[in-house]
Amino acid sequence: MTLQAWMAAGYAEKNMKKEASKRSVEPDLTIRGVTVFRGLVPSEVQRALVDDLREVVASAPLFRPETARGQKMSVRMTSAGSVGWVSDRRGYRYQELHPSGLPWPQIPPRALEIWRTVSGSDRLPDSCLVNFYDADARMGLHQDRDEADLTEPVVSVSLGDEALFRLGNLTRGGSTQSVWLRSGDVVVLAGEARLIHHGIDRLRPGSSTLLPQGGRINLTLRVAR
Secondary structure: OHHHHHHHHHHHOOOOOHOOOOOOOOOOOEEEOOEEEOOOOOOOHHHHHHHHHHHHHHHOEEOEEOOOOEEEEOEEEEEOOOOEEEEEEEEEEEEOOOOOOEEEOOOOOOHHHHHHHHHOOOOOOOEEEEEEOOOOOOOOEEEOOOOOOOOOOEEEEEEOEEEEEOOOOOOOOOOOOEEEEEOEEEEEEOHOOOOEEEEEEEEOOOOOOOOOOOOOEEEEEEOOO
């Protein structure tokens, strides 16, 4: 089943494309202003998205980014869209070319449909970060703040093994809250929660059969420029 067929079956409004600025589904959970749509992406579409992402990775291979301090991140990543997010000794930024020098591939249409469904934005993302987590990968608390317009939302799609998603505050420090994200869950950071600190503490290996070798893929859709 395609995402469009799934939507036509009643899981979202049929006129979503005409009214992209209106959310067509309601979140199942809100934590610190961050909305979670449980199981929004059906299993058929999850499998199709994984096939789409194999094509993305074939054109723009996964790489392990380096922080400005010279530390290698535990996640491997790539991007799709007109720009991709990279990190190295020069810092965090968006750029038009993969580190290999090739242009990024296009964002898969199925990923764009998810954005249209939940983002509440009348713009389309120009960047889709693809993070792959193996069983030992983590992502420390951070903010998504490298985009030109911070009023535009961030939409995150979980595929594969469950991950413990931690939410902090708009400033560093203080209490945190965590929630397990499952394959097919979609998270939106928008409004006052757009700059909340967030990260991934650990995975629950073997909790999903979506990826043959296990692990988790996270898609992060953003309007970068």
